[in-house]
Amino acid sequence: MRDVLVICALALGSSGAVASFGLAALRILRGRSVTAHLGVLLAVTVASVVTGVVVVAEAMFLSAHDLGVVGMVLIVSGVVSLGFALVAGRRLARASVWAAEARAREQALERSRREVVAWVSHDLRTPLAGLRAMAEALEDGMVEPDGVPGYHRRIRLEADRITALVDDLFELSRINAGALRLTLDAVPLGEVVSDAVASATPVARAKGVRLVADHSSYGVVRGSEPELGRVLGNLLVNAIRHTPQEGIVTVVGGSDEGTGWVAVSDECGGIPADDLPRVFDTAFRGESARTPAAAGDPLGSGGGLGLAIARGLVEVHGGRIAVDNTPGGCQFTVRLPAAAAR
Template identity: 35%
Template sequence: MNPAVLAIVSVLAGVLVGAGGVYAFMVSERKRGHVDEPVPTIGDGAAEVLSVVGRGYVVVDSTNGVVKANPSAYAYGLIRGHSLVHEELRSIADRVRRDGVVEEAQFELPRTPLGGASIVVFVRAAALGDEFILLLADDRTEVTRTEAVRNDFVANVSHELKTPVGAISLLSEAIDDAADDEEAVRRFAKRLFIEAKRLSALVQDIIELSRLQGTNVVIKGQRVSIDAVISEAIDRNTMSAEAKSITIRAGRPLGAYVHADAEQITMGLRNLIDNAIRYSPAGTTVGVGARLVDGVVTVSVTDQGPGISPEDQERIFERFYRVDAARSRQTGGTGLGLSIVKHVFTNHGGDVTVWSHEGQGSTFTVRLPQMDESAVADENEREMP
């Protein structure tokens, strides 16, 4: 058991043993009709120790009635009124009371009576004196979620890497076997180049996503012109647009600034424009427009592609999710582009949404808070010679 927890339990045990003795004496006296005072609660000394525990705690009596608890325990949804809400917690308290042995367990519990949202808590239970049980609860919800996301990500990456790596291996063997057939060698070499390019794009997206998750925008951010970002994102997609005879049409300059990592939001918008180009028919137009409303900078990217069904719209920002896996492979998509977009703008205190109708194209919209104008003026003054 954690030494810090043992120390806390030991101190509380000393305080509460005395309380337990008084409690037993008063019960005995009450049975003989000598006193009418109510059963005592935890003394001030124990309350002071509990106040510095740094986690959710509940102290229950012999009937699992709540004697004392801190706000965290209520926030976790462990208590309602003066009772433990969950049978799992009552059971662990009963076992400790019966066996006198410290128990530890992790539970996923509903946070409200209506179900829905749940919380993952790691609970340590120990006896305090003869009458009380202490339950210490750590909120492990975010840790558990992050671990699940990481495991899922690793599994997905492994699966996605198998396809291009396997294809490269097979194509290499085919080229070797067809060494005397010049036409076959050219055909296999061309396919090999495509798979190698796809593998390179996938690895690059994985690196970018990993880098995004470790970047603190608050610290690294600076004043960034949204017009400059849009222009740079369009420039980075010019060649791919020209290859499909697609016109990228930009709206008028906005003249607004945001607090951001310029490279990150450029990458986010570049991915949106690239996605629009990939799924648009040749000879169509991709529109990029910006506007400022109530202190929020909004940038929209509109295409004339096939559109996205309502079911798919709910999942397109998930890692490796593809509306049409076969088509995505044909266009060279990695399945990470929109996930990167979501991470970029969420990290900047913004968001990304999609409007789409099958057969009518799609519009992806990102929003960012405008940088405070007084901050911009101050920075301009500092930059003057």
């Protein structure tokens, strides 16, 4: 019993001394990576075992041969353990980074969802209140007979506005959920631009904006024509909406090695530098767009979803969309993969 107590005391004293150094090292390494902490923990553990075994072996008067065998076993075991700790630490560090990134994405998605709900609530409240007021006026007979057609027209316009907003939300939800399935084919980008410009010309004329399109070679891209048409349509409507009367919206394009591109430029006066990274965020419209559209504006104030939908559709095609300020306005550029030559 006396020998057992002596061995326990020696092992406890030697291991405790090493453990105290380990605690000091961990305090110094506070804030470092998970790999560093695991390495220190395992090194302290191995050193404690080695020190305890060596001290007890010396006290037991082991032969030099036996002591060497024990030491060799401890060294090999320690090296293997430290290697395992480093590998495990790196994996844990990567896992912690991934977890932090996942939490950040979840928080960003939650913020985006709250913004969408707030914007949709705001944008639906105004037309619904107008519809209710006009319906009550018609129901109470407070509208002169010659004014009834005008009320009917305004009711239809507000219903169209709500329908467009609901359609945008449905499209955006499909994109974000990854439920949008495209049938990709070789699409002449010039034809898509021509159709989009033809559709937007009446709107530009009503706004008093001149729409100019370059008819040079745009190249052939791999994509889905309806979705690409919507991308160009959204960019044109956005440019027309923010260009003052007598302004010009310009569409140019071309093809580089492996890509086809189209750029829509307006005369909006430029986008504040702080807003540039957020232009494609869902429901972001900038401070100037928070106020209702002017009376008679054929485009209204927009729902803040057009650019988000455009970005989503471009990315589904494997392309890129970017915005840059230009003298007197800004330019949206879409780049898409070129169709493979047959």
